[in-house]
Amino acid sequence: MDKEVDSQRVDIVSEEREEAEVSRWSAVRKTWRARRRRIVFIALSVLLLPYALIVLYLLEFIHPISTLMLRDLVLLRGYDRQWVEFDDIAPVLVQSVMMSEDGQFCSHGGVDWNQMRGVVQNALDGEQTRGASTIPMQTVKNLFLWNGRSFVRKALELPLAIAADFVWSKRRMMEIYLNVAEWGDGIYGIEAAARHHFGVSAAKLSRRQAALLAVALPNPIDRNAGKPGRGLRRLASVIERRASRSGGYITCLYD
Known part of the structure; x- marks a missing residue:
């Protein structure tokens, strides 16, 4: 039991x-x-x-900052950026930036697929690839992503660029881009860049100054628009000539 x-x-x-x-x-x-x-x-x-x-960011009174500017704030470095309206930027600067960075800005929908296909094909063929970033792609990268080449970043960048181009007008896109682009260590936006490098406002830039600022954009830390070397001056001369003949390319920005 x-x-x-x-x-x-x-x-x-x-x-x-x-x-x-x-x-x-x-x-x-x-x-x-x-x-x-x-x-x-x-x-x-x-x-x-x-x-x-x-x-x-459709709201024009909102002045976005970039991830690099945010980084500078977090690291307590500070930065120089003075927001300027699109109409207060010298047209020669807009023309120069378009001819240097994205000649088809007015005609594509955020991504230049013809250039993108060429880059992909070159990569598949094992050839050196060239940049195919449009101004919308660079804008969303500056606002939301990070620098450096990465397939992950590019995969995030493409749909963001298409969405931004769909939502914003071309003028708003260009205004934001020119106000967040880096033009030197701690120098952001065209107004701060014009004053830092040439001692003038963005509205008073000459064609030569505009071209120098435009060709400095791909590498603003090493390329000093205010103290250009021979190579930078040569590139600026090319962009000057293109900008002077850019009337048909900028119809989405100026009537």
Whole structure:
């Protein structure tokens, strides 16, 4: 009789242990599911936030800052940026930047697919690739992403550029780009750049000064528009000539 009671007690204890074990693993699974949901929610929020900001930046009184400017703030470096309206930027600067950075700015929808196909084909053929970034692509990169070549960054950049080009007018796009572009260490935007390099406002830039600033954009740290070397001056001369013949390319910006 005692043996039967002991056996029943053992069975009860075993069942209780099994139930406790099942309950523990069930709690662990629930915890992991909750964590996965939070991670997915955070990841989706991070991915969707730039698209919400694109809509917000439709408001012309909002003056966006770039990720590099944000970095300088976090590192307590500070920076120089003075927002300037599109109509207060010398047209020769706009022309020069377009001819240097994105000649088809008025005709594409954020991405120049012809150039992009050429870059992809060169990469597949093992040849050296050239840049195919449009002004919308550079703008969203400056606002939401990071510098450096990366397939991940490019994959994020393309849909953002298409969305920004769809939502913003070409004038708003160019205004934002010229106000967040880097033109030197801690120098952001065309107004700060014009005053830093040439001692004039963005509205007073000459054609030569505009061309020098435009060709400095791909590498603003090493290319000093205010103290150009021979190579930079030569590139500026090419952009000057292109800008002087750019009337048909800038119809989306000027009536």
